[in-house]
Amino acid sequence: MALRHALALDPIPADDPRSDFSGTIRSFDPADPIVRIGDLSAQRGDGVFESLGMVGRHAQEVSAHLERLTRSATLCDLPEPNLAQWREAIARIVVHAPGAGESVQKLILSRGIDGEETPTAWLTLADAPDNTAARRDGIRVATLDRGFASDMPSRAPWLLLGAKTLSYAVNMAAIREARRRGADDAVFVSADGYVLEGPTASVILRQGGRYLTPEPAAGILHGTTQRSIFHHLRSTGAEVAYASITRDELLAAEAAWVVSSIRLAAPIVAIDGEEKERDAAVTASLNNYLLSPRD
């Protein structure tokens, strides 16, 4: 994913009331090095991030992403982000996106340089990969054990299971393992057999006409795209709910999707090699909605 533009932020305290962010946000060429090797993002994956979809120059669901960035920062004992500064940075980077087509914005908040106690932050802009095939033809998934029982997150908050941290090595390893198994992506299942999430996506399924997604309390990220879809489905009169979902229920669902900010709604067409029913009409309608400007 070649980067098109990048900004470096000097994060200011959340309660700093200024509205002029001059000097705290700098543009740079993403081909140039900008991160010091002592930065804890590079040393220990010690920071949090968000990936936002963009359609043309409109950044999708900014408030939901900033809300989750704040929540991730809290879970990681990072200083609370100043959202006015982040909104200003987002406003400054969107103008570098092409007027049409999809882009990706990534917000990165690091604990900063080891020993300096000051967070560092960046915002990047890239062209989105072409996800047409995944949205239309779907993806094959492999279910992989995430290792934790579903009651673990509440008992062990130091596992950071609800935070979107920069420590994504396991998420990436799971995708590689799924590919080794002939699938396109993974779906994590808890040690006690409940469906959790994909390494970079949420899972939604339809069962008896109702749309279900796993409980965020099971140690998964509360998906911004999943929330947006639930809001949309509710507005069309559909029933939506958070639920405990077993692997067998996922297999038996009328239709299922992995949903995320960039790939949007990808129908699951096979689970561990077993073909899955799909609903092309609902998939098209979801992606149509997800590609419309959303706030």
Next chain:
Amino acid sequence: MALRHALALDPIPADDPRSDFSGTIRSFDPADPIVRIGDLSAQRGDGVFESLGMVGRHAQEVSAHLERLTRSATLCDLPEPNLAQWREAIARIVVHAPGAGESVQKLILSRGIDGEETPTAWLTLADAPDNTAARRDGIRVATLDRGFASDMPSRAPWLLLGAKTLSYAVNMAAIREARRRGADDAVFVSADGYVLEGPTASVILRQGGRYLTPEPAAGILHGTTQRSIFHHLRSTGAEVAYASITRDELLAAEAAWVVSSIRLAAPIVAIDGEEKERDAAVTASLNNYLLSPRD
């Protein structure tokens, strides 16, 4: 930990037979940015590392650390490191260490820039923090659930439990949680109650005169310092073994230590607030050994 010197490596293939590494290793000032924001070390903690202790200009246990770097790379599907190139880089950085006292070398191997498929790598040198008090007076530990059952690592290699990856956010969160509990460091326990390791250290205890450490197969790193200590203890006629160790056995041990490359052997003086017996003579002898030049 202020960095004293740094090198950037352009990693060459493991089977590249060259012995002249000109052009593949560059010195830089660690205060200058050298990492591109697209680097997967900073974006996703997607890489592996090693921390080596140095006494004067002697790097300790280089072979053991390079062996583990290779193992971590394999577990993460990274290209095998060229160890001759790494040895050359280590030889080039040691001259920047002070002639006496302790330093820290860190080897970082990243998957590289997102989309470019070429690993990036760095080697840094810093003065070691002063660990005199931890080695002499010991540390208080809090036991924290690591979330996984002890049979999980073999069933789920995508969890990367034996790899020393850059995704250390949970390790850092565990140390912060331990401090909130009034301790200095954490000791992870498996979901089924077995002692695993510290977030940045191995655990050794003495029981009935024997020195025991948890099985590496339980999803922990095989500690270079632990191995070195076992080698040393064996040479003095002591009995050493890998074993399954419960939290109760740790509490009941005659003495226990957390051991690592930089802090060396720190006696555990309290576990979850419960005071612990110690053995000052053995502790002093272990640290004396660990501070001698080792290969």
